[in-house]
Amino acid sequence: MSKIIQGKFKIVSNKKAGCDYYKMTISAREVVKAASPGQFVHLRCIEGNQPLLRRPFSFHRLNSDNFEILYEVVGQGTRLLTKRKKGEKIDVLGPLGNGFDVKGANIILVAGGMGVAPLFALAEHIVHSSQFIVHSKKKKLYVLIGARKKNHILCERDFRRLGTEVLVSTEDGSKGRRGLITDSLKSLLSTIDYRLSTIYACGPKEMLKELSNISARFNISAYGSLEENMACGVGACLGCAVETKRGYERICKEGPVFNLKDIKW
Amino acid sequence: MVKKKTKSRLSVSIGKLKLKNPVLVASGTFGYGQEYKDLVPLKKLGGIITKTITLKPRKGNPPPRIAETYLGMINAIGLENPGLEVFLKEKLPFLQKLGIPVIVSIAAETPEEFSEMAERLSKVKSVSALELNISCPNLGKKGLISQDAEATYEIVRAVKKAAGLTIITKLSPNVTDITEIARAAEEAGSDCLSLVNTFFAMAVDIKTRKPKLANVTGGLSGPAIKPQALWMVREVYQAVSIPLIGMGGIMNARDALEFIICGANAIAVGTGNFVNPRAGIEIVEGIERYLKENKIKNIKELMGKL
Known part of the structure; x- marks a missing residue:
């Protein structure tokens, strides 16, 4: 377990990255040193x-x-966050949670909507650590991005720049394949040798639930990053509980990344 | 030399329990201490009140368990805890190494069960005091023990008989007259009262037209409840002569001092820990600074001096 740090760190930039999306970069070497993708x-x-x-x-x-966060303006907190300026200091607590544990020959990332946020860090980590050679014939990194419509598709170019194979889908068909991201996944799985694949996902609960069904059907592992209202973030208040086969667990501590087959949907 | 002086300047007593400073962390907001070990120099706190323990493990309520509200939050955790045995084996060893008072919060349904737990815990050397949680609003029951003066009396009496430890009774604000319950607890032999637990509350999502909590209702905490909590501490201070631990929305030293001035011997930080894990430590420092600046020799000079 990495050490948790609380401190005020400098905002390096805070810029609009789409209709209601922003990216904030924070200079926090000690936090970054202890952090891994999937943590928060x-x-x-x-x-x-x-x-x-x-x-x-x-x-x-x-x-x-530095670390960067990608956020959507959804309420008062995130709206105020957009007003924070470069050079100001912000109170950071982290790194928190367990993070992704990367394994498997082929990796399939499934990002629904804002789900691209942690999965881009994971993709960068995979590509930059020599354990995966993106273009090798043996191991492949697929990225599925899905959203309701075109202007909610995030980070497509960033993922492509990493050299990953990117498959875009939108529910209204305004970009990429028309339909749900989980349908894109099913069609991908029918065209590749999926036996040694591992799925890492983040997105709406319904998407993660369907992924757990798909992973059971194809007998492959699927890990997903979950969300819940959260107070302390360090495992003390038991506010962010999720029901697993082992009982209630804390999203902030045992998660946010769970093996999807363990979740009681 | 200087350090020794500030130490005694901040020290307070609650029954047989001596605290080196009046700042505690409230039950349910600080886990079992270990959760905050990276973030807070725990030894500097006056003491830790643990998450409530029950005799048998409790699963807790289904999620969502919390909702943020204006200047506060509502929770319905439902006393999730691993039970007394696991607490003693897995949680207490960390706490006892800290060398600060460990106040174990306990809850049960009957006087017998309360007594059984109290008896077990009174035999454990590292347990400094017990806080009786008779005021948790999230157990799906009609009434709380602490809404009934007679039931409160009975429980406190039974625990006092079973255990020689300092007993702190935690009161609910969800009553018509909190002094009535406070007096019942005092009469039954409670060494101290802690107040207030959370206020019954709920939040609604207008999109789904459903409650924001799976449990429908929960307990409100945070700065939103501070003025009410303060008033209740004042009321109880005037009604009883046993020491009080004040709590309810304390975020900083100024809030803490308000409670002390209203009559609290010690205070507890609750929801404030979620916002700033170092809140307790900063409050200790802030109170010290206040005493120095105002040339007050001892914190006791402030207590109840409204």
């Missing part, structure tokens, strides 16, 4: 009591000194 930070959007609680954000990118 708990940020205080502003100093003050409204909104009261911190907000969890997964690592979107991990560099040597």
